[in-house]
Amino acid sequence: MSDAPASPDGSPVLRMEAVRKTFGDSVVLRDVDLEVAPHTVTALIGASGSGKSTLLRCANLLEDIDDGAIWLDGEEITDPRTDPDAVRRRIGVVFQAYNLFPHMTVLENITLAPRRVHGVARAEAEEHARGLLERLGLGGKAGAYPDRLSGGQQQRVAIVRALAVRPRLLLFDEITAALDPELVGEVLDVVRDLKGDGMTMVLATHEMGFAREVADQVCFLDGGVVLEHGTPEQVFGDPRQERTRRFLRRIVEAGRL
Amino acid sequence: MTLVKEQSEPEGADDKGGTEPAGDGYVPSPRRLERERHRRARTRRATAIAAASTLVTGVVLYLVVVSAPGWQRTKETFFDGQYAREAFPKVLEGLWLNVRLLLVCGAAVLVLGMLIAVARTLRGPVFFPLRVLAAAYTDFFRGLPLIINLMIVVLGVPALRLQGVTVDPVLLGGTALTLTYSAYVAEVFRAGIESVHPSQRAAARSLGLSNRQALRYVVLPQAVRRQVPPLLNDLVSLQKDTGLVSIGGAIDAVRAADIIAGRSLNYTPYIVAGLVFVALTIPMTRFTDWVTARMDRQRAQGGTT
Ligand SMILES: Nc1ncnc2c1ncn2[C@@H]1O[C@H](COP(=O)(O)OP(=O)(O)OP(=O)(O)O)[C@@H](O)[C@H]1O
Ligand SMILES: [Mg+2]
Numbered sequence: 001m002s003d004a005p006a007s008p009d010g011s012p013v014l015r016m017e018a019v020r021k022t023f024g025d026s027v028v029l030r031d032v033d034l035e036v037a038p039h040t041v042t043a044l045i046g047a048s049g050s051g052k053s054t055l056l057r058c059a060n061l062l063e064d065i066d067d068g069a070i071w072l073d074g075e076e077i078t079d080p081r082t083d084p085d086a087v088r089r090r091i092g093v094v095f096q097a098y099n100l101f102p103h104m105t106v107l108e109n110i111t112l113a114p115r116r117v118h119g120v121a122r123a124e125a126e127e128h129a130r131g132l133l134e135r136l137g138l139g140g141k142a143g144a145y146p147d148r149l150s151g152g153q154q155q156r157v158a159i160v161r162a163l164a165v166r167p168r169l170l171l172f173d174e175i176t177a178a179l180d181p182e183l184v185g186e187v188l189d190v191v192r193d194l195k196g197d198g199m200t201m202v203l204a205t206h207e208m209g210f211a212r213e214v215a216d217q218v219c220f221l222d223g224g225v226v227l228e229h230g231t232p233e234q235v236f237g238d239p240r241q242e243r244t245r246r247f248l249r250r251i252v253e254a255g256r257l
Numbered sequence: 258m259t260l261v262k263e264q265s266e267p268e269g270a271d272d273k274g275g276t277e278p279a280g281d282g283y284v285p286s287p288r289r290l291e292r293e294r295h296r297r298a299r300t301r302r303a304t305a306i307a308a309a310s311t312l313v314t315g316v317v318l319y320l321v322v323v324s325a326p327g328w329q330r331t332k333e334t335f336f337d338g339q340y341a342r343e344a345f346p347k348v349l350e351g352l353w354l355n356v357r358l359l360l361v362c363g364a365a366v367l368v369l370g371m372l373i374a375v376a377r378t379l380r381g382p383v384f385f386p387l388r389v390l391a392a393a394y395t396d397f398f399r400g401l402p403l404i405i406n407l408m409i410v411v412l413g414v415p416a417l418r419l420q421g422v423t424v425d426p427v428l429l430g431g432t433a434l435t436l437t438y439s440a441y442v443a444e445v446f447r448a449g450i451e452s453v454h455p456s457q458r459a460a461a462r463s464l465g466l467s468n469r470q471a472l473r474y475v476v477l478p479q480a481v482r483r484q485v486p487p488l489l490n491d492l493v494s495l496q497k498d499t500g501l502v503s504i505g506g507a508i509d510a511v512r513a514a515d516i517i518a519g520r521s522l523n524y525t526p527y528i529v530a531g532l533v534f535v536a537l538t539i540p541m542t543r544f545t546d547w548v549t550a551r552m553d554r555q556r557a558q559g560g561t562t
Contacts, residue, residue: 060463062459062462062463085462085465085466085467086465088462088463088464088465089465091463093460093463093464095456095459095460097456099456099457099459099460100460101457101460101461101475101479102479103478103479103482112461112464112466112474112475113464113465113466116466116470116474117464117465117466117470118465161464162464165464165465
C-alpha cells in the first residue's frame with residue numbers, strides 16, 4: 001500500500017507467464033504472457049468473451065489459474081502459500097457493474113477497507129476519502145446512498161473506493177460499458193488524471209479511441225490468446241495479424257474508433 | 258386549499274435535485290385547476306360509494322347470522338357476556354406470560370438462527386462437521402411437528418427426573434419453542450445470505466477484506482435487511498405458538514381460558530383468549546405489511562440488486 005514505486009529499476013509491477021485458465025471444458029485463457037511496467041497503462045481489447053474479465057480476475061486472485069504463474073512486484077502470487085488477502089490489499093479493482101455496497105453511504109463504502117483491513121483511524125480514513133471525492137467531483141455526495149447516484153457518479157465512487165487503499169496496481173474492467181456517452185467522458189477523465197499521477201493500470205475496454213489515446217500498451221485478446229500486443233500506434237495502425245485487422249475494421253465500421 | 262403551497266414546488270422537484278428554481282413565477286393553468294377539481298370530485302364520489310356499500314354489506318351479514326338456525330344456542334355457548342367478563346381479566350393475566358415468552362424466545366431464536374445460518378455458509382474443511390450439524394439441525398426441527406417437540410420436552414424431560422434439570426413447564430416450553438423456531442429462522446437468514454449477489458462478496462474480497470469481514474460488513478447487513486418481512490412473519494407465528502406451552506400446565510392465556518371453560522362447560526373463554534391473541538398479532542401483522550411494502554418500494558426505485 002504505497003504510492004511510491006517499489007521497483008525503481010522499471011521491473012514490471014505485474015507479470016504473467018503462460019497463464020492458462022479453464023472453466024470446465026472451455027479454455028478461457030491460453031498461454032497468456034503479459035508485462036505491465038510501473039506507471040503505465042495497459043489496455044486489454046478484444047471481442048466479447050475473449051477473456052478480458054477473466055484475465056483481470058486471475059490477476060486479482062478472484063480466480064485460480066490452471067497453469068502458468070503471476071508475479072506482483074516480483075513476488076509470485078500464484079504460489080499456493082501466498083495469502084490472497086494480502087495480495088488483494090495491494091490491488092484495486094473497479095468492476096463494470098460498480099458493485100458498491102447498497103447498505104452503506106458513499107463515505108462508508110470508501111472507508112470500509114482502509115479502516116477494517118488497513119487499520120486506519122476513522123477520522124484519517126474519512127479525511128482521505130473526502131479529499132479523493134472532492135478531486136473526482138463528488139464532494140457533496142459523501143453521505144448519499146449509492147442508489148441515489150447516477151451511473152457515472154456510482155462508477156466514480158467505485159474508483160475512489162479502489163483508490164482509497166493506495167493500491168500498487170489498479171484493474172479496471174469495462175468501467176464505462178454501462179454509461180451514456182457523456183458519463184463515459186466523466187469517467188475517462190478520471191483515468192487520464194490517474195495516469196498523470198503515475199498510477200499503474202490495466203483496463204479492459206471497448207473504448208478503442210480512449211485506449212489509443214491513453215494506453216502505453218495495447219493487448220488484443222482473441223479466444224483467450226494474446227494475439228497481438230504493442231504500442232497503440234502499432235496495434236491500431238499496423239496490426240500484424242489478419243484477425244486483429246478484421247476486429248478493428250468492424251470497430252471502425254461501427255463508428256467506435 | 259393548498260394550491261398556494263403547490264405553486265412554489267414544481268412537480269418532481271425532489272428527484273430532479275432542485276434544478277428548477279422555486280418562485281419562477283409559475284401560475285397553474287386553468288387546465289390544471291380543472292383537472293384537480295375533477296380529481297377531487299371523483300375522490301368524494303368514491304368515498305360515498307364505499308361507505309354505502311359497507312353499510313349494506315354489514316346489515317346483510319348481520320341478518321344472515323342472526324336468522325341462521327341454531328344462532329341462539331351458538332350465542333349462549335360461545336358469546337356469553339357473563340363468562341366473557343369473568344374470563345377476560347384472567348386471560349389478560351395469563352397473556353403476560355405469553356408476551357414474556359415471546360420476548361425471551363424471540364431474542365434467543367434470532368441469535369441461534371443467525372449462528373446456525375452462518376455455520377451453514379462457512380467454507381473450509383475444518384468447518385465440515387459444523388456445516389453438517391447445522392444442516393441436520395434445521396432439517397430435523399423444521400420437520401418435527403411443534404406439538405410433538407413440546408410434548409417430548411415439556412412432558413418427557415421431567416419424567417427423566419434428571420438432577421439439576423428444571424421441570425418448570427414455562428422454561429421447558431420456551432426451550433422447545435426456541436428449538437423449533439431457530440430452525441425456521443436459520444433458514445430465513447440462510448436464504449437472505451444466499452440472496453446477496455456473489456459480486457458483492459467479490460467486491461469485498463477484492464478490497465482485501467477477509468471472508469469473515471466480507472460476511473460481517475457486507476453480506477450479513479444486506480441479508481438481514483432483506484429478510485425483515487419473513488422474520489417478522491415468523492415472530493407473529495411464534496407469538497401465537499406461545500399458547501402451546503399450556504400443555505405442560507403453565508398458566509398462560511390459553512390455560513386461563515381452559516380452566517374457566519372446563520368449570521363452566523361454556524366456550525366463551527376460548528373465544529376471549531382467541532380474540533386477545535388476534536388483537537395482539539394485528540399490530541405486528543400490520544407492521545410487517547408496512548415494512549414489506551416500504552422495502553418493495555425501495556427496491557422498485559432502482560435499488561441495487
Ligand atoms: N465463472 C465462469 N464459468 C464458466 N465460464 C465462464 C465463467 N466466467 C467466464 N466464463 C467464460 O469465459 C469466457 C471469457 O469470459 P470473459 O468474461 O473473460 O470475457 P470478456 O472478454 O470479459 O467479455 P466481455 O467483453 O463481454 O466482458 C466466456 O466464454 C465466458 O463464457
Ligand atoms: Mg468482461
